[in-house]
Amino acid sequence: MKLSIAVALATLACQASTAQEMSYGEAEYLNSCAVCHGLYGKGDGPLGDVLLKRPADLTRLSERNGGAFPYSRVFATIDGRYSLPSHGDREMPVWGRQFLEEDAKVYGPSGGEIVTTERIHNLAGYIETLQH
Numbered sequence: 001m002k003l004s005i006a007v008a009l010a011t012l013a014c015q016a017s018t019a020q021e022m023s024y025g026e027a028e029y030l031n032s033c034a035v036c037h038g039l040y041g042k043g044d045g046p047l048g049d050v051l052l053k054r055p056a057d058l059t060r061l062s063e064r065n066g067g068a069f070p071y072s073r074v075f076a077t078i079d080g081r082y083s084l085p086s087h088g089d090r091e092m093p094v095w096g097r098q099f100l101e102e103d104a105k106v107y108g109p110s111g112g113e114i115v116t117t118e119r120i121h122n123l124a125g126y127i128e129t130l131q132h
């Protein structure tokens with residue numbers, strides 16, 4: 001599993017390095033999410049094949065929500081720390097916890113929480129730009 005993630009990430013990093021002037025949200029997306037959700041958010045990332053549940057197609061969230069981007073739901077899903085485990089096991093990592101672990105080391109517990117929240121906002125904002 002570890003090896004397949006490393007290989008998938010290396011492949012994605014090569015494909016992504018041609019992109020210019022990336023936003024923070026896009027860079028973070030390519031770094032942390034594309035391996036499952038695919039380079040363009042279609043849910044076709046290489047690691048998706050080994051999961052029980054297919055990663056969501058992130059380009060159709062507005063379409064499936066009556067045309068409005070479900071920003072707060074997307075934010076809460078990415079964060080993952082406050083969602084109820086009502087739909088069985090979650091296959092997506094709990095990013096809020098993972099980011100906070102890294103950010104708290106650099107910025108301390110409360111500064112870390114601010115940076116983590118900002119990272120999730122950037123990701124949610126980037127996903128909004130993928131809607132069609």
Ligand code: HEC
Pocket residue numbers: 028029032033034035036037047051053054055056058061073074077078087089090091092093095123124
């Ligand atoms: C290990 C694979 C994996 C990674 C990495 C991953 N996801 Fe997911 N994601 C999933 C799966 C699988 C689902 C489907 C829902 C579930 O697990 O119950 C999902 C669902 C979602 C949803 C919910 C879509 C909806 O229908 O409301 C969002 C938003 C999302 N992911 C965003 C992200 C973002 C942003 C990242 C990177 C920070 C990320 N994901 C990284 C596997 C992954």
